[in-house]
Amino acid sequence: MPQSNQLKNYRHIVLLTDGYSTPFLAKTAISLLRYRRGDVAAVLDVEHAGRDASEVLGTGDGVPVVDHIPPEADALFIGIAPPGGKLPGAWRVHIERAIERGIDVVSGLHDFVGENSNFVALAAASGSRLIDVRRNTEKVAATAAPFREGCLRIHTVGHDCTVGKMVATLEVERELKSRGRDAQFLATGQTGIMISGDGVPIDCVVADFVNGSAEALVRRNEDHEILLIEGQGCIAHPSFSAVTLGLLHGSAPHGLIYCYEATRQEVKGLENVPLLPTKRLMEAYEMAASLRHPCQFIGISMNGRKLTDEEATVELERISAETGLPACDVYRDGAGPLADAVEQLQREQIS
Structure with missing residues (x-):
């Protein structure tokens, strides 16, 4: 994406x-507080101004919640991911005040800030x-050309949407890097x-180019030893299975990590649609x-x-016994156990 370097430069x-500011709606803010803590100056929420982010969002100790944009701000990130993306x-x-001060506005919503005529002016x-x-211009179909030999590809998949695939992927990356990998x-x-x-916003790529954009993302990064590819959707989700399959075929993973939320029984967003059994889903994925x-x-x-x-201890023992996996x-x-499994798979691929 053309703005990728810019996104990483904000401090x-x-x-x-x-x-x-709830765990369900402010998922983006919560994740940024966890994984870009050092780059976050404040959380803007008028009702909770004066409190600490950790009190309001459960993470971000030391980050103040404010009722205005502080002078040092260099970017305003939209911190929510509501249903429908509006x-x-x-x-x-808030956005107009930021723009008037020359502060960049970064949004992950479906409702593009760059299409608001007032913001643009x-x-x-x-x-x-x-x-x-x-926003993207992905228009490349997959070629199935082989990736670099020695580039191990691991992909997270799930039993539903919003079960922690991104977090699992980031945490495995963090653990492997701590081991010098x-x-x-x-x-x-x-x-x-x-x-x-x-990255690639896979849910906004034209259907014919989903596989190709995933393949191209891997190709741009195949010089690394281990690639950890964030999953999306679920292969059995009646609404969002297409992006899941496209990622599977575009990234051509060697290994999969299955992500699920304990106690969830129904497909998110669809009433009375039961989730499929774990083993059936895993067989379908493989x-x-x-x-x-x-x-x-x-x-x-x-x-x-x-x-x-x-x-949690009982559930982990149960799922491990059911699947035979860490x-x-x-x-x-x-x-740790997932990073161990990645390294074990790598050894098997080399031998």
């Missing part, structure tokens, strides 16, 4: 969550940049792009992925946010 980001009408005044006068991370996270969604500064490239599951990432510590809750325990 005084203000996260706009005004009136939407920009809240009440936020226009103000930006033309101030020099502010309006960056929509979902050349691992690289590849973002395929707006929040991941805002964290890493690069079969679909292997149509393009030999592939296998290597581990399980459990999202245990609704479980107590004791319940399992962990990366929030509670880190990604």
Whole structure:
């Protein structure tokens, strides 16, 4: 994406969550607080001004919540990912004030800030940049040309949307890097792009080019030893299965990490549509992925946010016994077992 380097260069980001500072809606802000903590200057939410971000959003210790954009700000990031991706009408005044001061505005919403005529006029006068991370010009079909030998590709997949695929991918990258490994996270969604500064907004790519854009993303990064490719959707989701399959075939992974949220029973956003059993889904993933490239599951990432510590321990033992794979809750325990599995697969690929 043309703005990728610009995204990574911001060092005084203000996260706009005004009136939407909940774990469900402010997922983007929460992830940026976790993974770009050093670049965040403040969270903007008038109601909670004066508090600490960790009190309001559960993370970001030491980041103040404010009712205005502080003087040092160099970018205003839209910190929410609401259903439908619409920009809240009440936020226009915050955005206009930022633009008037020449501050860049970065948004991952479907409702592009760069298509608002008033924002565009103000930006033309101030020099502010309006960056929509979902806007893209991907128009390349997949070729199935082989990737560099020695580039191990690991892809996270899930039993549903919003189960922690991005977090699991980032945590495995963090753990592998702590071991001195050349691992690289590849973002395929707006929040991941805002964290890493690069990637492809796969849910806004024209259908014919989903596979090709994923393939091209891998190709641009295949000089790394290990690629960790963020998953999207679910292969069985009635609404969003297309991007899941496109990522499987475009990135041609060697290994898969299965991500799920404990206690979830129904497909997100669709009432009375039950989730498929774990083993059936895993078989479907392996079969679909292997149509393009030999592939296998290597581990399980459990999202245990609704479980107590004791319940999480029992659930991890259960899913590991059911699948025969190492399992962990990366929030509670880190990604050590999954990083071990990646390194084991790499040794098997080399031998």
